[in-house]
Amino acid sequence: MLSKFYMPTKVIMGEDCIIKNCELLTTLGRKALIVTGAKSSKMNGSENDVKIALESIGIQYEVFDKVMSNPTIDCVYEGASMAKGTSADFIIAIGGGSPMDAGKAIALLAAQDIGQENLFSGQYENKVLPMALVPTTAGTGSEVTPYSILTNHKAQTKTSIASDLLFPTFAFLDAKYTESLGLMTTINTAIDALSHAIEGMLSVKATTVSDALASESIRLIMNCIPDMIQGAEIKNPLDLKQRELLLQASCIAGMVIAQTGTTAVHAMGYPLTYFKDIDHGRANGLLLGEYLKLVEKEEPNLSTRILKVMNVSETEEFKELLNRLLGPREEISSEEIFQYSARASKTKNMNNCVVKPTEDDIKTMYTKSLTN
Amino acid sequence: MLSKFYMPTKVIMGEDCIIKNCELLTTLGRKALIVTGAKSSKMNGSENDVKIALESIGIQYEVFDKVMSNPTIDCVYEGASMAKGTSADFIIAIGGGSPMDAGKAIALLAAQDIGQENLFSGQYENKVLPMALVPTTAGTGSEVTPYSILTNHKAQTKTSIASDLLFPTFAFLDAKYTESLGLMTTINTAIDALSHAIEGMLSVKATTVSDALASESIRLIMNCIPDMIQGAEIKNPLDLKQRELLLQASCIAGMVIAQTGTTAVHAMGYPLTYFKDIDHGRANGLLLGEYLKLVEKEEPNLSTRILKVMNVSETEEFKELLNRLLGPREEISSEEIFQYSARASKTKNMNNCVVKPTEDDIKTMYTKSLTN
Structure with a gap:
């Protein structure tokens, strides 16, 4: 190949x-x-x-x-x-x-x-x-x-x-x-970068080099998540050293998607941003956990490899971290799910997926992602 | 920085x-x-x-x-x-x-x-x-x-x-x-690539990105070493899949030294090639173990990190692998050691070293590296 x-x-x-x-x-x-x-x-x-x-x-x-x-x-x-x-x-x-x-x-x-x-x-x-x-x-x-x-x-x-x-x-x-960014923007952008790195590993275009970079980016971001979760209670959740690590991580994740493109998560996130004005990074975060559940079912080895890089034992544990970062989720109607699923399934990014969701999979993911 | x-x-x-x-x-x-x-x-x-x-x-x-x-x-x-x-x-x-x-x-x-x-x-x-x-x-x-x-x-x-x-x-x-390469060239070139990746991690110019790439390159090469050691007994030591992994590893290690330069190992290897006509990769391999011993002494945390990436428990274990790859070592006279040490210590590459050896360190490394 x-x-x-x-x-x-x-x-x-x-x-x-x-x-x-x-x-x-x-x-x-x-x-x-x-x-x-x-x-x-x-x-x-x-x-x-x-x-x-x-x-x-x-x-x-x-x-x-x-x-x-x-x-x-x-x-x-x-x-x-x-x-x-x-x-x-x-x-x-x-x-x-x-x-x-x-x-x-x-x-x-x-x-x-x-x-x-x-x-x-x-x-x-x-x-x-x-x-x-x-x-x-x-x-x-x-x-x-x-x-x-x-x-x-x-x-x-x-x-x-x-x-x-x-x-x-x-x-x-x-x-x-990046020091003056508020907590919510810090979290949403970090999740965007994390999603890039993870999606890079889930792409059919992933290579040895892109996976090595993605793994490093994921490790850097995961290390900052506990402080971001605690950040709601304090004024400045991250110090300059952590900000530097996150900025490196987002750049490295950019190098990854420059090779791999993004996948189903971004494809499904775009309608949430366009129609419901949900921040781009947040939209990815809302959907990431459910897509990883689908990957776990269809490609368990790939899922295990990513969980290992994230240093979490199972997808549910990662979903719980995302829940704590994202807080209460937006609601979505069945008409919206129907409409967004049709759009997302036609997005170019879907062609990059190792695990390509069906339109029904997409509907299920929207439903589970947006109705806690 | x-x-x-x-x-x-x-x-x-x-x-x-x-x-x-x-x-x-x-x-x-x-x-x-x-x-x-x-x-x-x-x-x-x-x-x-x-x-x-x-x-x-x-x-x-x-x-x-x-x-x-x-x-x-x-x-x-x-x-x-x-x-x-x-x-x-x-x-x-x-x-x-x-x-x-x-x-x-x-x-x-x-x-x-x-x-x-x-x-x-x-x-x-x-x-x-x-x-x-x-x-x-x-x-x-x-x-x-x-x-x-x-x-x-x-x-x-x-x-x-x-x-x-x-x-x-x-x-x-x-x-x-690369399939038609003989065992000795395969080993010498693989050691050259391994040395690039390791030296990249030992460089003052190492970055998050170069370390992520170096780690991947080291892992790929270390995985092929057992088959290279056994290769002396069989005709074609590596199959095409392994050849591909080594070629990727050497390219990734090249990306590393493009950022970090090389260090004391290359600086000390050049006189061995110039004056004693020892193959470049082999020269690095002869010296790598002793330089890692010096790093272990001066920067134990850095040494531990590299050993972990190599998946060996201590430097001696890695030296033993190198011994088996390299076979009997060339001899070196005390005049040669004196002359090469003076040259190596003045090489530009030395400025890249986190652990910068003294001229006495260099003499010791030449001595221990070339008189088994």
């Missing part, structure tokens, strides 16, 4: 790593467009650090800070228009998955004309603006993936652009930007 | 992966120079597969098959001259570490004029011919590193060119080319 490994992004991690490595940005061009959301990157210091870095090496920049949660197609076309209008040579995207994914789509759309009808075709010219990405949550791993996931109102779900063109040139990981 | 991960080579693994992915080579140019040794790539079928792949997509090629074991500086200048003379757009290097390292240096020297006095300076223009590498041993990992290690007669040792320019664009891993 043919297997592949490819992840060309240069990852640089550490305190003040953007400012300390600002000279790298000169290799990307002379004019930057900073892509970010309206608020958080201003509050956590990341946008300011990027501006200091750019100014110290004489690179001009403009700021596009209109990226909302779960960015839309219109949003990235607007950003691309600004990139072209300001003659940006490269993109620096700062934030969680939303600004990073938007930044990657903007980099593509600023370099070539792609109509909306072809946006998700995967057929592009070999042109893209180079990118530097600065994650400010420890979840998405988008800084090291070839994906940009956008809200697609026409298809009423999230749809991904997947192309090697979307690998950023640089990823700068400084955990201090 | 700042840490980095960078390994931009696209790795493709599997039976007939070159022929099945020949269209990728069209992205590298229209004229290739095949760089290889005189014999083995003709015997194991790799050179023929590369020619079939190139012919099937209409790419012209010339062959430079003059690369000897431990290639010299003169050899790579001669190859570069041929690359320029034949207007090669890219390099395909086929073989063990020698042709691959030579191919990488040729790619650099064909793209820019670098005098011998600046060859190891690390200061180059941003120009190199793109490369595709085809390993035919499971040892060096050169297909995924930024290093080219050449025999430097002026310095009377092996010296490395280190530059991100030297990362190949593609690495094609097909284990069938």
Whole structure:
């Protein structure tokens, strides 16, 4: 069987790593467009650090800070228009998955004309603006993936652009930007990363390398879960060292899904986010336990291997941990289950599954996941 | 602390992966120079597969098959001259570490004029011919590193060119080319890969990612050692599945040293190869046990972690395995020890060591490693 490994992004991690490595940005061009959301990157210091870095090496920049949660197609076309209008040579995207994914789509759309009808075709010219990405949550791993996931109102779900063109040139990981995240965002993003790593091991595209990386990511995140569970009672649930470990773990999990893609959990999570506005990481967490139960039934050896990496003795024990992290679950109606199952079963991600659920399996998983 | 991960080579693994992915080579140019040794790539079928792949997509090629074991500086200048003379757009290097390292240096020297006095300076223009590498041993990992290690007669040792320019664009891993390797080469190259992975964990540049990869590589190689020990008694010690695992392991170990560099073991091994013509992998194997004894003394926690990954209870047990793999050891005189220790202690690799041996430590290690 043919297997592949490819992840060309240069990852640089550490305190003040953007400012300390600002000279790298000169290799990307002379004019930057900073892509970010309206608020958080201003509050956590990341946008300011990027501006200091750019100014110290004489690179001009403009700021596009209109990226909302779960960015839309219109949003990235607007950003691309600004990139072209300001003659940006490269993109620096700062934030969680939303600004990073938007930044990657903007980099593509600023370099070539792609109509909306072809946006998700995967057929592009070999042109893209180079990118530097600065994650400010420890979840998405988008800084090291070839994906940009956008809200697609026409298809009423999230749809991904997947192309090697979307690998950023640089990823700068400084955990201090994640220190101001609240407990709920910390948990939801950590669960997203954990889900990436676990789904990587459940993918038909898993390789020796991706499994080694996934295992390390899972171990790092599982070690932080007890403190996250206790976090509800204290003000700052995790110290900077743990934040660093989570940021590494999410980046490593990103390297995993760059090889493997995601699976049924993400496929089923997208409708929960699109129709019920449930946070993306939380949606994965709600569904992860029941999918692992299905895997346990169909592929017990694979399940045992993952449980061993997680250092839990059985799937129920992991589900209990998830319950404590997630708290009370949202409700779902039988009409919603019917509608979401039909959608999820048609998602591309389903093709990555070693254990491919039937539409009935999916209905059962939605039911059990959302009615405690 | 700042840490980095960078390994931009696209790795493709599997039976007939070159022929099945020949269209990728069209992205590298229209004229290739095949760089290889005189014999083995003709015997194991790799050179023929590369020619079939190139012919099937209409790419012209010339062959430079003059690369000897431990290639010299003169050899790579001669190859570069041929690359320029034949207007090669890219390099395909086929073989063990020698042709691959030579191919990488040729790619650099064909793209820019670098005098011998600046060859190891690390200061180059941003120009190199793109490369595709085809390993035919499971040892060096050169297909995924930024290093080219050449025999430097002026310095009377092996010296490395280190530059991100030297990362190949593609690495094609097909284990069938390693099936014809004899037992001794199989063992020596596997020990080289094992040493890379272990030294990666012993490097001050080790990171979470490099350690996860190193651990996987160590596990894969250790699993094959019992069959290699028994191999002396049977004709073909390893089946194709094991060959594939070793080839993966050596590639993963290459990804590790791409991040961490090598340490005291390689530094001490180079004089054994240069002056005593001891195979590179074997030289590492001869020294590895004693260096791990020093690590055990100075950094017991690090030692314990590595022993656990190797699944052996103590360093002596691992040394015994190495003894059985290596057989009778070469002798070394006290003058040689004196001379090699002075050289090894000045090697750049020493700066990578968590446990940096003194010159006296080095003398002791040479003595104990080479007088059973």
